[in-house]
Amino acid sequence: MFVIGVFLLSGCDHASTKLTVKTAPAVVDNPVKESQLTTITLTSQAEKRLGLKTTTTQNQSIGRTLTQHGEIVAVPGLTVSVTAPVTGKLHGSKLVSGRRVSKGQTVFTLMALPNDTSGLGADEEVAVRQKQLAVVQAKVDRFTELNKDKTTSDRLLQEAQAELKNAQAALEASQARQHFLTDKLTAADKPHLSVIDIEAPLSGVIQTVSATPSQLVSGGAPLFNVTSLGTVWVRVPVYAGDLSSVSGVQTARIQPLGENIDAGVRMAKAVAAPPTANPQAISTDLFFAMSNTDSAFQVGQKVSVTLSRGGSQSGLTIPASAVVYDIEGGTWVYELTQPHTYTRRRVL
Template sequence: MRKKHVLLFLLLCVLAGCERPDEEAAEVEEPPEQAARTRGVVHLDQDAQAAIGIVTGKVTTSPQQEMWERLGWLVVPPGQQSVVKAAATGFYLPAIGESKMTVGTAVSQDAPLGSLQIFLSPQEAAQLVVAKEEADLVMNQALVSQRLAEQQLEKLERGGSTSIVAGKRLLELKEIIERNRVAYKEAQEKLPFLPSEPYADSLNLKSVPVKSPLTGLISTMHVVPRQLVVQGDPLWTIEDWSTLWIKVPIFEGDLPGIPHENPAYAVLPGTLSVEQVERVMHPQPTEPGRRTVDIYYRLKNPRGQLRPGQSLLMEIPHGKTEMQATIPRSALIWDGMGNAWVYLQIDPEHFRRQMVETGPGDAETISIMRGLKQGETIVTSGVQSLYGEEFKSDLQAEDDD
């Protein structure tokens, strides 16, 4: 009898245990509103929509140029890069206040970059001493000859002789005086570039200043302070990045189909910002064995946030125009997988997230290849806030955990 009671009790416990998971499942069942959100539908009343700035609009159509997606690279335009080279052999000395000049330093045109302290070999020093002595000799001889000629000229003029011989002598003396003046001046002009007396063991000549040929940034440094450089050695590479070119390789057979007058669009690296760029007529021949030719577009870079060598996604016009669904770029939202979405208004208080395939566009609008039709109502402003509302419950659940 006792065993029957025990078996009956165990049977009841087993039955109770089997029913318990169903009860727990009923307790954790998702509410209808949350289940709808997981399917990409968000419910917001009119007040909530106004609070987060929801604005809706109709999907329209507009003629869109057929576009190709190509990869381009930023390059420095011709004439906006300069390699500063040493004008003489010597030691580089930084300009006052420019001792910390390095890669990325901004410089202005004709700004002092430093100077070159001329280095002389023993043979060059000896040659300069000889040249200095010759210049001094020429100057002294010119002064003596000029003084003697002036004395003779003065006597002839004071004597008042009017003979032909005296007149010819006057002209000769005046010529001698003028030649000596020229010789003295020429020799004197050499002195700033020659050593001065008394001569020391090492001759110190006047430094040669080095200035920036253009306004830009130092992109490469080839020299450090007190370094000895030879005439013609590169010192710095200076580049102007205020405007860059985008180089895009195109198959030579496709080149005639790209209109010159139509702008292209560049997606800036690291952002979703799109810039309209104009074609640069910079024709280049096709290299043998290479079936592509480079075309160029001009891109302004006033803040210097872009760098030569960066790649950009380009949308290049090609072919004829066709009518396509068009929406504002503000209506798009991108997920972490690179997919584009919009919010389609189902009724005045419900919005469904809809995946779309984007096409070409401009800085303000973008065409939709698939996912939308003309006349449908979508959210054009407040998309980020609506996206947050859709996943708000998930974030709260994570915080509770």
């Protein structure tokens, strides 16, 4: 009985033992190999819709160039500051920076402040002129009565009447000055005020504005600056290590940023300018003059500048339109490896 019980216990223990199988946390169906991540396959219809065209690479010899960023700057001497010729009040429409003006165009009108010959304030001068007018008027009345009685000459009466006219004109001028300072001008004040047209000295763009309409300005106060942009300079900072290879260049290829390789290209000529440099960037500035009669470029605008470095080098060439730029500035091309299959390759 004991032996049988032992076998029974041993058999039950063996049956209770089970094998555990581990289950994967995730299953990826049809995994893509890393080498296939840069390969795409298009249908014929997709190629037509995208307008894809292929070409073969060619081994050619091309000139060596250096592409730098540049900045549009105004030509020194073509920025004019306009000031008020006399003390007065400005009139006209509001002037803003960036507005284009033509040579001789009226920008402001300046109503000159009437001269203060008495040294008094506006109100005090009016009061004095009124008293003077009253005195002269009484004098004219007295001479008129005396002239009727033939007790005074006509010449004395005429002199008194002329003095009356002068006193009346002086009073009107002082009143015009008073109204001018208090913004209460009337039609009767206009003959006693001189209006000066402030014109643009040259055709260009308003750069800075220092005064506004209805503002009282003193003689010599700056009103605005105008800059001619018919011709502009391009400032090109060149790294000191590249300066020797482009120091003799006479022309530069200028293009707005973000344009296609041949879009908006203009040629600029080298000009002699005061030497400037940036020690922090270890660069020296080169300057080129460029026509800008259509105002396509603005002062401060950044542009792409291509300079010739002389000599040439040979290598595989492709159309510029075939180059694709990624978000980090890397350059790539797509190679047709099989019909309708394209593989991305980095351009070094």
